[in-house]
Amino acid sequence: MSARTSHRSRFLLALTTALTGVAVGATPAAADPGGTPAPATPLATAFDTAAARYDVPRDLLVALGHAESRLDMHGGAPSAAGGYGLMHLTSNPEVHTLDEAAALTRLSPAALRTDPVANVLGAAAVLRAYADQAGRTGADRDDVNAWHPALARYGGAHDPAVARRYADGVYDLLRAGFTGRGETVPGRPVAPLRGGLERAGGVGTLSTDYGPAVWAPASTSNYTVASRPGSHPVTRIVIHTAQGSYSGTVGWFQNPAAQASAHYTFRSSDGAVTQSVREKDIAWHAGNWTYNTQSIGIEHEGYVDNPAWLTDAMYRASAALTRSLATKYGIPKDRAHIIGHNEVPGATHTDPGPNWNWTYYLQLVNGITGVGSGTVSTSASTLNVRSGPGASYPVVGSVADGATIAVYCQAVGSTVTGPYGTTAVWNRIGTNRYVSDAYVLTGYDGYIPNVPRC
Secondary structure, three states: OOHHHHHHHHHHHHHHHHHHOOOOOOOOOOOEOOEOOOOOOHHHHHHHHHHHHHOOOHHHHHHHHHHHHOOOOHHHOOOOOOEEOOOOEEOOOOOOHHHHHHHHHOOOHHHHHHOHHHHHHHHHHHHHHHHHHOOOOHHHHHOHHHHHHHHHHHHOOOOHHHHHHHHHHHHHHHHHOEEEOOEEEOOOOOOOOOHHHHHHOOOOOEOOOOOOOEEOOOOHHHEEOOOOOOOOOOOEEEEOOOOEOHHHHHHHHOOOOOOOOOOEEEOOOOOOEEEOOOOOOEEOOOOOHHHHHOEEEEEEOEOOOOHHHOOHHHHHHHHHHHHHHHHHHOOOOOOOOEEEHHHOOOOOOOOOOOOOOHHHHHHHHOOOOOOEEEEEOOOOOEEEEEOOOOOOOOEEEEEEOOOEEEEOEEEEEEEEEEOOEEEEEEEEEEOOEEEEHHHEEOOOOOOOOOOOEO
């Protein structure tokens, strides 16, 4: 058997293992006294296979996927930047990770775009190729901190500061730990070896228009220079969902091929914000020239089909900007003037999507920004946390009896009777996490003053 045939056979065996979860000729796992071990999920097997095949740290791959997509394939639909799958393999005039993955794995572009196992394998192959080209040895590859330059290159950003922030975001996930789609990565100390990007700085220049924002200018090919509000009145704010990650979106606006931009982009995890176009200039975001000339465009990290991206931190940070812009330009703080991309005449986009909570957002914009607190009281040891405001929603966690919780907003849901009476009020204590107010002592009967409605 030739070396090439042997290599190909081993690869097909690995792919078959990843797709089926069963290795040909493997001995079945022995059952422990408690019963047969639960089989690995296809996604877990995909990460196991890719990490072993290309000698890339498994948790690094999972963190990259979580940063890009929350480990979601999005039905094979591309991101705004032309990226596919949970690992965001990209094919656009400037970034070619999808094409590189096809060449390295010999898998078809169609498989890499739509099959999660192939998608993970492709990303691992590209990262390994970047590490090899940088002269990383086997010992280097075992050190998760040595992969920062490969991650930065994978993100495809033109600006070194944006490239650094992209890779830093993956290491932030490794440092904090996370859980999603059946994958749990525990937190650990990390000290990424940034190489030349160490000098790029972690924050960069701050915006002169809005103090909290970092300035990372879009390519001059992606917006129109103007002198607003003198040249054009600013009468609206347009809310977008990026259909991509935070750093990926900022990097895409720096790509001359994008032919798109927004003034501001927000990060899901903590509400961090980057400005890409000065407010005086016209960003290309609305798909309608008149609306472009008369509006500020605000992007939000995430995808319209996944509400997990819509964190309270991002809502509150975005609303603070919108409130500031409305005051600066005399824009009424209402739904006629603060609109979704889907509401622009002639729009072909659906963002910010059905999961965007306009009630909550507009209350925050109008200054109803309090965060309540309460103490859980239940006859059981824990109280179920549900994904929505009602007993029919799935249980997504629990809180202990006697625990103190934060209440970000309150919604009307199913009626529940508990230690504090009968009520239809539910308290949102996190992203898609609700508990009945009947089990929470807040000091108020029902709604908490200055806490928004959901």
